[in-house]
Amino acid sequence: MSSVTFEHVSKDFGTLSVLQDVHLHVNSGQFVALVGPSGTGKSTLLRMVAGLEPPTSGQVTVDGQSVRRPHASRTLVFQEHALLPWLTLQDNVALGLEFQGSPRSAARQQAVEWLARVSLGDFGTYYPHQVSGGMRQRAAIVRALAVRPRVLLLDEPFGALDALTRLQLQRELSGLWTGGNMTVLMVTHDVEEALYLADRVIVLGPRPGRVIADHPVPLPRPRSRTAPPLLTLRQRILADLGVDESSQLKEVTL
Structure with missing residues (x-):
């Protein structure tokens, strides 16, 4: 596990200011969600932690060390699964382990075990085009988890899937x-x-994105989606986002 800190981070793309003076600390082992309107730099923040995008000003650090390039300890999962189409699900999951130095046989065995954990044990020999979108994304997530990153970055990992x-x-x-x-x-x-x-x-405001609210979720897991404390927090977050609470929406597309 690693801590992540954004120290007064701003990001410009040409004349477009996307992020402005973002200061945020994520404790080691925390699960933090970023919400906010489209175009406020949420995905850019993830890419900065991944080492794929430098800030225009400010600094992103992991365990106190400035992030300057990608590293295997920080893994990014996109909305689209990004599996290699010419490899089976098992070989896709094993690939990262092999890059880390695991012998091929050991990597493939670990891949089998990881796929079984997400009910894909019978599909390891299938290619990505032979399984559903949900199964592909499930394989992409365990591919990221199998290498045991200290920081897992998820960019709308379920956004393209059906509700169920x-x-x-x-x-x-x-x-x-x-x-x-x-x-x-x-x-x-x-x-x-x-x-x-x-x-x-964490709620980001309209572009240029900045932190406008930080809501702890002090509830044990597993959670009930209809628990009164969650519904109260939801109303507060929707208010932060300028959404009419009386609409009673359960999901908000921003």
């Missing part, structure tokens, strides 16, 4: 993270998803 599959994968991710000893930062547009999964929900 999304709920199933949220439950699986919650269970995997609880025993995974890792720090998680997740971008989501689903306030309910953020509250179900995260220890804290």
Whole structure:
């Protein structure tokens, strides 16, 4: 596990200011969700932690060390699964382990075990195009977890899935993270998803993005989505986002 700190981070793309003076500390082992309107730099923050995007000003640190390039200890999972289409699910999961130096036979055995943990044990020899979108994303997540990153970065990992599959994968991710000893930062547009999964929900304001609210979620897991404290927090977050609470929306697309 690692701590992550954004120290007065700003980001410009040409004349467009996307992030402005973001200061945020994520404790080691926390699960933090980032919500906010589109275009406020949420995904850019993840890419900075991954070492794929430098800040224009300020600094991003992991365990006190400035992030300057990608590292195997920080893994990013995108909305689209990004599996290699010419490899089976098992070989996709094993690939990262082999890059870390595991012998091929050991990597493949670990891949089998990881796939079994998300009910894909019978599909290891299938190729990505032969399975559903939810199964592909499930494989992508365990591929990231198998290398045991200290920081897991999730960029709307369930955004392209149907509602039922999304709920199933949220439950699986919650269970995997609880025993995974890792720090998680997740971008989501689903306030309910953020509250179900995260220890804290960080709200970014309109572009240029900046932190406007930080909501702890002090509830044990597993959580009930209809628990009164979660519903109260949801109303507060929607108010932060300028959404009419009387609409009673359970999911907000921002």
